Amino acid sequence: MSPHIPIAHGHNIQAYTYWDSPVPAVFAGQNFTDPVIFNPTTFTLITTQNEAVLVDAPAVRSRAEPVATWIAEIIEHRKLSTIYITHGHGDHFFAAEALQEHFPDASIRATQGTYEHMLEQLAPEFWDGLWVPTFPELGESPKPNPKVHVLPEGQDCFTVDAHEFRAVEVVGGDTASSTVLHVPSLELVVGGDVVYGNIYQYLAENTTPELRQNWIDAIDQIAKLHPKVVVPSHRQSTDDFGLEHLKATQDYIRTWTKLNAETTTWQELEAAVQKAYPKRYGNYILRISELLLMHRIILRSNSLLPTNRVTMSTVTPLSSKESFAAALEAAFNSPDASLEEMILNIYVKEAVITVNMNRMTWEEFIPYIKAIRARTTSVDIKSHYLLRDGNLFSERHSAYGHGKDGTETNAEAMLMGEVNEEGKVIWLEEIAILNSDAGSAASKST
Template sequence: MTSSLQTKVFISSDQHNGFGVSSTIVYGPTEALLVDSQFSLSNAHRLVAEILELDRDLTQIFITHMHPDHYLGLEVVKAAFPGARVMAYKDAAAEVNDAFGFKIQHWRDTVLGRNGATTTVPVERIDETHLSVDGEPIEILGLMRGDSAYAAALWIPTIKTLVAADTVFSDAHVWVADARTPEERQDWFDTLDRLEALGATTIIPGHAPNTRPYDPDGIGFTRRYLKDFISELERCADAADLVARMDRRYPDLPVRICLEYSARILKDHYRWDGDWPESLRDRDAVI
């Protein structure tokens, strides 16, 4: 059967604190589903424009995980589409709701200022393993380790498309900071193996340059980056040395904040006051 589903991807610029984060619109003849809602208010408005131009009924907004660059734009998107259901899978919903107010305050104070969210938007917990757009199935692959402990990637089998969220990065620095132990980093490798086995022809990463094609190479890139980061983490003298080593391996990549903070947190044992939950701030890294 020929699928009627298509995807449209909005990736924010790495400029103006956009962080190169992706939002994916999955749409059919009449309906649309949005996956993640951007970080800044300005990029959320740009995303809304992309949705409006499709002229579909946005019925669902799915948040993949609790990192704020994927949901602080909700107030803009929800205002534009008040009838859309906002949801996340299982425990990811509670994580987003618990973190929301703190993340608004932290990022307005430190980075975004007036371009930052001011209002929380309730995120509904769902336990179903499938979503649908115009009656066609979209599979929730469960909560798995990526750059956070719990992320929910989506698989669209009829068009062999994986919306990978932050389990996969492509030609961008990777946020490794939350994977504090060798076991957690191995869990991420296991996630990549599982996703690769799907045989997707299109993979939409959580972060990438907005010129990057959405091909399966993102899984291989993420795997290589993690292996190289771990190798240099074990050999470097300090965070500055780690950053320099990774810059030599991966020059001029966007989303540099991921490299710099990951290096400081994992090598220099930096206690970052933006971490959530608060208990994560006191979890020392194990190399």
């Protein structure tokens, strides 16, 4: 007999949860004085008479092993037949194959939208550019290649031992193509990243009022399922599974929107959110949400904010890492008379540009670039990755400066920003670190 206590139970069906403490993370380009805390994740196991269904999987292999042990203790004679993935963020499925090594009968299931999102996260620009730097352990094993059983269009249910499991696609959440898993016989909803516990919510992909309202509306969709038990994927170990998480998730979004409008820098926004929610934690998610959303306020005040996400159909400097590297090299190596023209290929004059927390206007940015050019004969750029999500982007590159005095300098830079409909930068946040003793502070940015 299993010693584990279910959070919900019915006739020949039970639900259990496993709380996984935060995986150590790295926030590339940010100088945190405290350890970076990624959100803890809760996994839900639902057992029937002969089978079991797991909802979501850990991010890294080392966390999959104790989860596998926990599953084995609970299912006993049963077989794990399904691993259901609620959405495509890598911290919810990267280690699913590691679990399949322990439970080879388990089929990975997802909706079509979630499956497409999973593939995006495995693309080189996301895998090598975002996930491996965030969770270095991922680089120690081959990239995941999950075989996913996609639920047929219009068939959002699967049945296990006569119990119905409903994959409910909702209109919003902390990312695109979000779903929740509804188990009517348990009056249970496993909320994925649509419902949050007492953890900072990820709002970096909800950068407009419309997207945030969609998330609020998604919570109303869940409420209409009339659950009695709700499992937030990201929660503290002391959080329970009550319906209060629905309203709390909505209230957080509304509070964030209000504080976002009342503050002018991401530092102010962070302090305001921490004051409003002193018991929540997860500084990685808090910081990345602020860095993206804070600049939207600046852009709205300058009438620069696009009304929709932009998908570029023409080649621009932000079309690929190669084109961006070429545009940067042109700006640093072009004749003096062509400098402003070269920079205008990348930026608009009204752009909000921040380098190592130093915000510059166009009139300040041009002399800044000129000061770097004055000390070098040439600059070579190697772009390591360029991530695009509509009009938002993240880029990392190395710059190699050849000084007029014979010295060589090397700087590493990480950028976050947004482009307009023409593909030109309208805001940019850059962290640059000089790797050589040569040069001055002005040479840290490229």
